[in-house]
Amino acid sequence: TLAITVKKSDFSEWYQQVIRKAELIEYYDVSGCYILRPWGYFIWEQIQRYFDDLIRTEDVENSYFPMFISAKHLNKEKEHVEGFKAEVAWVTKYGESDLNEPLAIRPTSETIMYPAFAKWVQSHRDLPLKVNQWTNIVRWEFKFPTPFIRTREFLWQEGHTAHSTKEEAIKQVYTILDFYEQVYGELLAVPVIKGIKTESEKFAGGDFTTTVETIIPQNGRGLQGATSHHLGQNFSKMFEINFEDDKKQKAFAWQTSWGLTTRSIGAMIMFHGDDKGLVLPPRIAKYQIVIIPIIHKDLDEKQLNERCEQIKQILIKQKLRVHLDNRDNYSPGWKFNKWEQKGVPIRLEIGPGEFKNNEVRVVQRFDNKKYQIKIEEINKLNQILDNIHNAMFEKAKIELNQRIKQADNWKEFMIQLNQRNTILTKWCERQECEQQVKGKSGMESKEKDSEINGQVQLTGSAKTLCMPLKQDEIKEGEKCFHCGQQAKRYVLWGRSY
């Protein structure tokens, strides 16, 4: 059926229906893989364009590396790939013949790029080296797949830099983290919390991991939005990426790596969608405005079409992405429904009244506000779209903040977790304390592991999402919420995707 048959509160069913009825995704017969239709792919293109403009200011250069990795190369960083090897997909044949050496399909590209980095970096004059690539990635995840959020193939960018000093590398990590915050806030109208991953949750191959985390308001689950790692000299020592510094000493490069994936689109859908379907933030909408003529017996159809065409041309001159839906095989009501499902930010209706008064009827998708504007005021629409973006962002920030609660002890912590909130607590920063909280919260959580057709569903236990960069200072004598030892940092806990 055309309409979405559930409310957003029936969240996972709602999400599955929205992504299909908004024509973002088509299903595919390889589990965990999905077709990105033009309406959805356009969003990824906008993210690429925006992020490319940002990293260009950092002199990052786009490039392309091979997707296949020999077993020898992949196992170069044995210890940390160890934890991931179950996810690696391999090519073992071509035609009827076997490859004598199976080849891994890239799950990430450190082991592909860094041998080349070692060739390119000899002197400190070869630094900083900054490359990025936009590719697909394959990881044979076992958890239940969700389009955009968790898929076996996804699109991402991965940036990798090498620097002559630790300070420059660390500065790079945070500059990229700020870019990720901008992609989410300025483009997707999705609020994020910048933070640092705990030792247990960080990328094991690096020194520290920074992250932008968001919280899905409907279920209070944390969602990692993007990560920016300081790798220290771990990989440069492994791959011999070294250089002669200005004192003629051999020194290992200081490195960073950072990634943002198509999961960001899933976060945007979840935040902004409503019972009628997708709601697109204007800056990533393939059509920002759809014009719908309302044919009427007293109105000459040819004149109406000319008027609509004229309005469309004015909007194109204003650099807006506009579509005139003058198909004669669908009713206006059907068209209203369809374009609302697809999330078009503004609909302009032109019927006999508007024609006579030289105006258009504006219907705003995100808050359903309706009003008339004169044709000579059409230039207001650019500002109106900006106002819509800002209002969507403000609304999302309120909803996210409603899902963050404080707790000073275990009892309060579990009350909040069982109300599907994330919890900010003082914490001792001891890994075993973190592991105990994960274990106990799973045991005491009302939401147990659920097995659906053999797939383990999202668990009920809480994990750390990040230590927010912005946090109050902790004083001597302030206690960890769980173990009572001296607290060191505030950390945000939650169930996550």
Ligand SMILES: O=C1CCCN[C@@H]1CCCn1cnc2cc(F)c(F)cc2c1=O
């Ligand atoms: O997270 C990023 C940003 C972009 C570049 N890579 C880093 C670290 C990726 C961490 N990671 C994440 N997932 C992996 C999955 C695998 F199957 C595997 F072999 C390796 C990995 C793996 O190294």
Ligand SMILES: [Mg+2]
């Ligand atoms: Mg993973």
